[in-house]
């Protein structure tokens with residue numbers, strides 16, 4: 001059986017690796033240097049890094065140079081997220097040499113542009129479906145942006161290669177992933193899904209790995225690693 005990919009997360013705010021609760025600005029716990037965190041996950045055996053520019057997502061500036069520095073220092077695959085919304089931010093993200101980018105707000109606010117870049121860049125583009133219930137949220141998850149399943153159908157028809165699905169209510173809470181949401185999204189698309197938000201234990205990862213046959217390809221893990229609920233080595237062993 002295909003194994004679940006694990007993507008340890010490094011979310012960057014004001015130059016620091018941080019964790020948020022429900023993705024809300026102001027709930028940061030700081031974990032120091034993003035480069036050190038990313039190198040630690042690489043040393044522990046990660047094949048992927050999920051790297052987020054939270055300032056760009058919230059519109060409070062950006063960490064573009066630092067994100068490029070971290071990405072270039074990695075020997076592993078990097079997924080970049082946060083504030084990639086136009087030609088300039090997409091070009092800067094792709095110029096880092098990342099494996100793919102994750103678009104969020106743009107898929108809700110500028111769908112024509114997203115259709116164009118999907119057509120141009122294929123599987124270098126993933127779309128983040130960040131939801132409360134079945135309502136999508138954009139602008140750093142602060143504004144409603146339409147219905148999950150209508151948007152999913154539109155993006156599927158435009159050839160979107162992959163989705164990163166986050167239940168915002170679970171994100172950063174260590175309350176476990178929303179498996180029903182993942183099942184429901186997988187039932188509506190044949191594109192691979194990366195699960196994000198809420199992982200708290202190795203059993204949570206095993207439960208997500210149980211959805212690989214339905215279309216879940218990977219799981220992003222943030223808070224649980226920083227809170228030392230388990231090590232990345234243990235997580236990789238649990239899903240191998």
Ligand SMILES: O=C(O)c1ccccc1NCC(=O)[C@H](O)[C@H](O)COP(=O)(O)O
Pocket residue numbers: 009010011019020023024050052054057081082083104128140141166170171172173174196197198199220221222223224
């Ligand atoms: O990814 C974004 O663009 C983003 C925007 C605004 C707030 C948060 C954002 N991402 C957060 C993440 O991707 C988390 O790192 C990930 O969901 C891990 O969650 P958890 O394991 O619950 O810490």
